[in-house]
Amino acid sequence: MRFRFFLILGCLLGMMTIISCSGEDGVDGVDGIDGVDGVDGVDGVDGVDGVDGNPGQDGNANVKRFDLDVSTFDGTSWFFNLIDDTNLGIAKEDLNHYAFLFYLKQDSQVSVIPIPGRLRIHGEYCSLSISMVTGGVFIYFWNLDNTAHLTEQGEYDILRIVAIETTDTTKNGNGDAMAQLKAAGVDTNDYHAVMAYFGLE
Secondary structure, eight states: OHHHHHHHHHHHHHHHHHHHHTSOOOOOOOOOOOOOOOOOOOOOOOOOOOOOOOOOOOOOTTEEEEEEEOTTOOBSEEEEETTTSOOOOOOGGGGGGEEEEEEEEOTTOSOEEEESEESSTTSOEEEEEEOTTTOEEEEEEEOTTSOBOOBOTTSOOEEEEEEEEOSOOSGGGHHHHHHHHHHTTOOTTOHHHHHHHTTOO
């Protein structure tokens, strides 16, 4: 009798357990706090440097050139202005940052004559004066006995002006430019050598 009572009680408890487990799910709980980030890993080894490229060509040191028509010039001296009479594009305040070379040329001659200097082997020579304040240039012509030489129109056709940018602001920059050319073995009396050195010919 007692055994039957416990058997019935056990069956009732089992049915209650089954019924309670088959109920609806409850609301999800709140998410927990994120954990602390881990330590960063060690940086990788740097890659190998690439191969250097080929060197570029040397620049022309910011050299400007202008041909002034002097076919109508005459007299014992000539005057022109580097700012007003050329298209060199140099501002008056920048004149001291340039060295200037001058060459006379006749269309009938291949040679280009550097000035100041001797114009002919047995003839006249000329001197030159530049104002680095105004840009004015005077060219004076002389005979070998130091008397003034009178030039006639058409005696010379072109005055070629070469302006070389320089870091030397004294003596109209010629010291710095001449030193550069001399160190490179360039004769400044040779117009073609100067142009070749600066890559302009």
